[in-house]
Amino acid sequence: MEPLEELLKRLVAEMPDPDKRGMYCTDIDAAKIEKAVAEMHKHGRAAIVGLIDMLVEPLQGDDVRPVKAKYALHCLALAVCNLADDKPRHEFSLTLASQLGGNRPKAVQAYLIQELQTAGGKEVAETLGTLLADDVLCEPAARALVAIGDGAVQQLHRALGKAAGKRRLTIIQNLGVLRDATSVAALREAVGDPDADIRLAAGWALANIGDQGAVDLLLRAAKTAKGWERIQMTKACLLLAEKLQAPAKQSATARV
């Protein structure tokens, strides 16, 4: 029986070669790709980890195997999503997550997170949540969490207290995207932050959540801000007014 490592090398070699321009535009044989990916899939977790072992980032030299392994891993992600049974997708997702947080290059981990954005589910929310503490991986992890949706709010909410700088900005914005009402106290505080990006993200997040308690805060912020910040805080006020149109909140709408 062919050892898995050799088998994987052979199957990865079945992926298309980049053409002269470095593109996947010539001799793209879909049936050949799909057959090789199906063969990889039969070998489950070991094959997935084997593919991940072939990834190197950033690319160096002329070795095309990492390029092909990267594509093969994505084909596998697409293949498991196309199955009626959710179990293979679930296992694929957990396998990718198991390779995060360790010593693999950050760029490789970022790629795995990107694949989780395609094929991951709530089963990997906690792993992605731990990466919100990583300066490099926070942003792709937040993107994947928001795309997955299920379980994302808890992770972002938990990470907010310890986050600083760009990570804090990313988390605040995404709490706004997910309309997390449990974060409004921290978001109201962030409207007074010295960093303008944080202030704007928090103001917009409160508006998108429809936080009735933020009416005066946002009106004051819009009145005192200048230039771009004034435009954006005014937008936040309008957005808040729209969100407050819900019958229970209409008296606050009139104030805005």
Next chain:
Amino acid sequence: MSNDGRRKVSRRRFLTETAGAAAALAIVPRSVLGGEGHVSPSETFGGALIGCGGRGGGTFGGLGPNVRRLASCDVKFLGRVDNKETYSDFRRVLERKDIDVVAIATPPHWHPLITIAAMEAGKDVLCEKPLTRFIAEGRAVVEAERRYNRIFQVGTYGRFRDSHNPAKVLTHKIMASGLLKKCQGVHIKKGGLKVRQWSGIVNAKPQPVPKNLDWDMYCGPSPLRPYHPHRTGGTHRGYWDYEGGGMADMGQHHFDPVQWTWAKDDTSAVEIEAHAPPAHPECCAMWGWVELKYADGLTFVMESTEWGKPYDRKQPREISLNDLSEEDQKKVLAMPDPEPLVDFPTAIRTRQRPGGHAEAAHRSAAILHLANIAIRVGRKIRYDPVKEQIIGDDEANRLVNQPMRAPWHL
């Protein structure tokens, strides 16, 4: 000031403020006073161009002769920014109160965000096609157009031509009448979609960022990738981060007028199926054909002719009055022709909605996005044109509304 709050200098105010009417008549050139072929100051607008590469000049020209260029902005202007005429940050441009109209010719991943921000700042907008990079962005542009009551036009003009074509006007009237319950129309766009031309480099090695380029700002709402020149300057079209290959580049040109002809400006396809090899996660690449079916049976097809087997499910088919009962034919013939589409230069003067308004532009961009989603997920998708969501497919929906990199959001 006009009653919609725009900053426009009225002819009367201009004359009074120019040291009296008599003096003005003596010193003000004829062009200011108007007359045939001349533009009066009451019709002159301050304009800005954001995104000054390839299409920039042409896009600005679409604003019409009455717009004076006051500012140019591009992320590759680092080192020569004066924040008076030359900018690298569009936010500084939008803060200016003397700019009424903005032309946007950046790569598409910036189109909706700058469009929305400009409308928030009270500007009218002409934005290059494709309007968006994904579907939810289009809905946000439509909402901003409504909320801020601004003029918006997408930079593709085929519908203006087709709306004067008698055969297409008739098709439009038959479809708009609602009398054709089961539509057998099939429109096939064969070739011309630049699939190979606008593909991405899958083995690109990172390179140093040029000193004049604000790479972080270039990437904007998209992931911050290592720099490679192929990701900029027109070839950006080959990357999902910024556009959607030849489908997105050429598709809106073709399908925007087709959508008008078939009276589908307010809806989208409900079933989409693609013939393509597995997509690359970052680079646009080959596909064969995509079939999009509307709820009434109308079918649109894009066939690349650049990969795989030809599309052979259906033949092109027009519709005609013969598809209707005699009674319904009379009703259609009694219908007035649609109102002429208003162009952007007229729209900013008259405040009428232009022909390529946000909803129409959003729906025609959605045709391309749905096609690309079917290519990218590799399965047939079913779409709800009202909720604007893919039905029963969480993973595919992740491409309908994609997360953005902070501080950028819809």
